[in-house]
Amino acid sequence: MIDETLTMIPGPTPVHPRILEALARPTTSHVAPSFVETFSACLDNIKKVFETTSAQLFAVAGGGTLAMEMALVNLIAPGEKILIISQGYFGDRFEELSRAFDIDFEILKSEWGHAVTPEELESHLRDYSYAAVTITHVDTSTGTCAPAEEYCRILEGRQELVILDGVCATGGMREPFDNWGLDVLLTAPQKALGVPPGMAIIAFSQKAMDKRKSLASIPAYYADIMRWLPIMENPGRYYSTPCVNEIVALHEATEIILEEGLDTRFSRHAQIAKAIRAALTAVGMSTFTADNCLADTLSVVNYPEGIVDAEFRSEMARLGVVVAGGLGPVAGKAFRLGHMGNIGVPEVSKTIDAIEKSLATLGKKIEKGCGLAAAAPHLHW
Ligand code: PMP
Secondary structure, three states, X not given: OOOOOEEOOOOOOOOOHHHHHHXXXXXXXXXXXXXXXXXXXXXXXXXHHOOOOOOEEEEEEOOHHHHXXXXXXXXXXXXXXEEEEEOOHHXXXXXXXXXXXXXXXXXXXXXXXXXXXXXXXXXXXXXXXXXXXXEXXXXXXXXXXXXXXXXXXXXXXXXXXXXXXXXXXXOOEOOOHHHHXXXXXXXXXXXXXXXXXXXXXXXXXXXXXXXXXXXXXXXXXXXXXXXXXXXXXXXXXXXXXXXXXXXXXXXXXXXXXXXXXXXXXXXXXXXXXXXXXXXXXXXXXXXXXXXXXXXXXXXXXXXXXOOOHHHXXXXXXXXXXXXXXXXXXXXXXXXXXXXXXXXXXXXXXXXXXXXXXXXHHOOOOOOOOHHHHHHHHHOOO
């Protein structure tokens, strides 16, 4: 029996039947000509999603955290100092990674639910310089979207390598690698790309590749991009067996993205986010994240007085919609609702309906259908 449960957490996201079908195709040899061709086409497609013609792409079995690790170990020598801009749990992860690899760091942190402002970054950089700056585009813990483009403008022409963690944004929000002057864009497939988890996807600029080549050795073997470079240039070569089925599925996902078109896809994400927020307001709920840094890919939603986290989420699950609990300071006080990837009106409607019904079951007075009515005007793209 197919499980009809809708997974509306901030990753993994619902997987489109075409991607599931691609994943289920017979596993081939990793050097079979058909697979090599698909792998190459997949890398080319990802470059289109990243809006880059010049970056060197790497896609390896792993996860978003491996991609974060690859960014640091390949570019920052032990003892060099980086600036971490953090608006939550995943930004802070760069701090832990830095410690693990003896990288010196400074951290510019915002209050949870807010982002470091461009002015704060600009004024900080007047007095200091670093080997690199890390930016978390959307922090999945706080639902906060950083003003990434503005940060990039401030960093333009400076020595720092610009590392963008796009895990909770790529494929749902614009991240034009070349235009923003990024040196690294790292991501994972299980969020707005809409593929089951299992890979680290990461692009390096020429400046970043030069930096890697200037380091004689790095504290990594599997994560060393120089060992992967020949495979990315010609996927028929071997270094470590690629995740054949996952790559075929990722290829299918990138085909879906390009068929939809980047503009339409980003506009769909923006409209769905608006629809969901209009519905939340209509049912008497609010977002934890400040209005000026809301993300198009997820919402962190405060519970109204009297609603108990565990009860609400189990009622939602009973209605066939899984949402995630809050992390850190918002645990128990808010839930996290993913709204990214290959979703449309049916998924959004089912989610809003389940929110309305769950609140009503738990004693809130809700006018039947008010959430859906508030969302409807936004559900076009
Ligand atoms: N960065 C961000 C912004 C994330 O949301 C996540 C995962 N939730 C990661 C990094 C780590 O990715 P993974 O869980 O695939 O290791």
